[in-house]
Amino acid sequence: MAVETAQTLDRGLRILSLVAASDSRFTIKEIAESLGISRTVAYRLIVTLEERDLLQRDEQGRLGAGFGMMAFRNAYLPELKSRAYAALTELADSSRATAHLTIADGDDAVALLVVEPGRSDLHVAYRVGARHRLDTGAAGKAILLGRQHAGGATPMASTSGELQPGAEGLAAPVLGVPGLEASIGIVSLHHIDAAVEPLVLKAARAVTEALTAGS
Template identity: 40%
Template sequence: MSTLQTLDRGLRALDIVSRSPAGISVAELAAELGVHRAICYRIVATLEAHSLVARTDSGRLRLGVGAAVLSSRFEPQFLHGARPVLAELADRTRATAFVSVAEGDECVVLMVAEPTDTVLRVGYRVGSRHPLHRGASGIAILALRPPSARDSEAVRQARRDGYSVTRGQLERGAVGVSAGVRTAGHAPERSVGVVAIDGMDTDKAAEAVLDAARRLAQLVTS
């Protein structure tokens, strides 16, 4: 069976990046593919143009949000099942609920649900992004990764607890509680969480968020 060499290399590159949770350099990727670095740069540029890979601040390659979009389209159970889970989480905690995904060194909001019986809400929109190391959602994703000497105390604490709690990191007076969604493989890296004005019962919110994270993981793996 004949194949298109360039497409084959691009798909292999995407697979290699997906199996590199700490990111991979262009030189390392070229070596894995067995191609000249100049060819690898063109492959990476094409994947970047479609948001399938993204660069960290150090220049290493990680999966981009485009890969998460494709993955979500491939997982109709997640698409259809996540919304009621989020809606129930929002009403259970009386806070804005959301699912986020890692894109390079940033955390991007993919889905949002608002509580039905609360007037005062924290605005959070799909497409919002912030650094992974700030905010409960990003810290929860970092806590899913293998331990590293570079981990902050917040990430270590989230790994111990199974969830992250932050106060005022992204918006003054806002409290966020998030847990990573554990699934097989390295991509996409997701978290689910809630955010509300200070005064939220974080213990109850953590219980609800952990329950939602387990349910979302089942949507992907079942």
């Protein structure tokens, strides 16, 4: 019985991992084939996960992450901020602009971590928890670019005056971390020179490396 219970738990966790790591939704058949189990077994597991709000169906009956998954994500946020802090501090100081880590929350982008430069005559005060639509502002647009990324160079998003008059933004998606939709960027009241782009890309890569170290 203990072995059977452990196997059931393992399969349920594998379903959640499959869904969390993909932007796509799945049919029961696709989930069963991915796990190498029968559709009957997959169906029983899926029903249980739906009851716990860990999975939800769209209008076509395809399965994706449910709102219950938010509890797991929220528990991980302190660790995410801790691992990203060093990269953001280096970015803020090297660019002399306010640096931020932003995550996707539904259709919105939310600032999870903000680091102001240690040496700067004038910089933007950016509030942790600041929320805006994904399609507005460099941070959100970078996350959307990350969703579309299919390999090659890391895309970047730049904006001017979209969230605050006179402020410019530059951001890059954090790639290669399963289940995470995030971006690293800066916001400045000065013109952001193209020479700063490599600094933002370096910070985004550093966050990816910090989050995937040992995995």
